[in-house]
Amino acid sequence: MKMPLDELRAREGMAALLAALGAEAGEVRPIGGYVRDTLLDLHPSDIDLATTHRPEDAAERIRAAGFKVVPTGMAHGTVTAVLPSGPVEVTTLRRDVETDGRHAVVAFTDDWQADAARRDFTINALSADPRDGQVHDYFGGETDLLAGRVRFIGDALCRIAEDHLRILRFFRFHARFGQGAPSAPDLDACAARANDLMALSRERIAQELIKLLALADPAPTVAIMRARGIFTPILPEIGDQGVARLAALVSREAGAGDPIRRLAALLPMDAAVADKVGARLKLSNAQRKRLIAATGPAAGDARALLYRIGAVSARDRLLLAGDAAGLAEIEGWDAPRLPIGGGALVAMGLLAGPQVAAALAAVERRWIEEGFPDRERAQALADEEVARLLG
Incomplete structure (x- = not known):
């Protein structure tokens, strides 16, 4: 050749x-x-x-x-x-x-x-x-x-003993280049030595996992890894439900998927768990914050969700939930700013500090519930809140 x-x-x-x-x-x-x-x-x-x-x-x-x-x-x-x-x-x-x-x-x-x-x-x-x-x-x-076959050179157990990261690399390369089931002897060797992954730095594990999840369709390979206990020593939070959620997410994504969103799909929909995993993998602050946001509830108005957590995280949650209507609702929509500020409330007679903060939060909540109305309506909501507090 x-x-x-x-x-x-x-x-x-x-x-x-x-x-x-x-x-x-x-x-x-x-x-x-x-x-x-x-x-x-x-x-x-x-x-x-x-x-x-x-x-x-x-x-x-x-x-x-x-x-x-x-x-x-x-x-x-x-x-x-x-x-x-x-x-x-x-x-x-x-x-x-x-x-x-x-x-x-x-x-x-x-x-x-x-x-x-x-x-x-x-x-x-x-x-x-x-x-x-x-x-x-x-x-x-x-x-x-x-x-389309990924195969270790020589004895697989020896190659894994030389560099434990090769276990994760085996699955990443299979997800990218493999056709059909992985090589049985090599798969068995990876499963037998999965505990060796605990000796690796969390950063190396995270880098390899992110590369895997960024591929076109990692879901079948991730399912094999879950079934053969590869995740048990490093990410025990990943369960069968997470694997199924990843497969569903991949099927509904348009084009290439995002690895942090896909990692969120693998985890329980629990922000505390996501925070723990992000810390263990030593993800960047931005990645960790996004992982946590993605695992929150997606119920409610899609535009309100975007306003509260930002466009990227809102899209993450809606994709994970399979909310096609919500995704369509926020497509091309830019979140407005609340037309009323704390200074205006002080001018209307409220005390600067906790009273203004509470009033502003109440006005904002009603403004969101009403679908982000214009300045005139926002002013009316502020008038009503100030009147309630003063009187």
């Missing part, structure tokens, strides 16, 4: 970079996801290169070609070449010396097959000759790619 080279050659600066790294001598190749996605005509945005040159030598060659070099991870053999067409990671061929499930100690090598052997799945171990596109496949990755 050969990889098309048109996209690679069209990248400004790529020809010079490949030449500097010894493409004519077979010393550099595109590798991994770039080769995989190009073979599937998925138009990859990023490109990784592997080279036989040590990182210091690679950096020197890149600079000599006129490109800026960023020492991204010299200890692990990676530098980044900054091309006019974008950054390109260049990594020296490696082999693992020591692994502990989270980190690896590597040694540099000039053996392409040894470098491929340390990768996770066969479809990610492909490399290609930049001269003619010839694909180098040491573990049957081409066959697996065409068959």
Whole structure:
């Protein structure tokens, strides 16, 4: 099999970079996801290169070609070449010396097959000759790619022991590239070692989960993960009801779904639970706030909901509830501002402070209930509230 080279050659600066790294001598190749996605005509945005040159030598060659070099991870053999067409990671061929499930100690090598052997799945171990596109496949990755099969390289249990995150990556790659049921031996290995996920940082788990939930249709894969106990050690809050809610949400979303909304679908509709999960996964403040808002009740007027919690969170709740009428009601609608402020109430005789705050809240509540009427009606509501308080 050969990889098309048109996209690679069209990248400004790529020809010079490949030449500097010894493409004519077979010393550099595109590798991994770039080769995989190009073979599937998925138009990859990023490109990784592997080279036989040590990182210091690679950096020197890149600079000599006129490109800026960023020492991204010299200890692990990676530098980044900054091309006019974008950054390109260049990594020296490696082999693992020591692994502990989270980190690896590597040694540099000039053996392409040894470098491929340390990768996770066969479809990610492909490399290609930049001269003619010839694909180098040491573990049957081409066959697996065409068959829609995600398979660990070698013994699955050993690969998981090297890096526990590979359990979650297995399911993410199956959701993206898999056809039919997952590979049974690999699935069994992931289920057997699910407790290993507890050794990972919450940030790494969250990043992988969000990537999974952002895919076109993660629901079938999430159902398998739930059934095989993958979530039990890291997200025990996810139950069968949540899996069913996710499937329903995916079916009613127009286009790509939002991963935070989909995470909310997986959880019980309980803001306290959502807050706990957001904290455990160390989501950003904005993500955590949105997760909490999404799990509240969606009952009532859709425009009132939007006014109270904002357009994004209102859409989250209505999508989760399957409220098509509510979604249509808020489509293109901008929430107005209450035409009466606290200053106007003070001018009408109320005391600044708690009395004004309570009166303003009462006016706002009635204004929302009446469907956001104009300033004249809002003033009438304020008059009635002030009269009640004064008298």
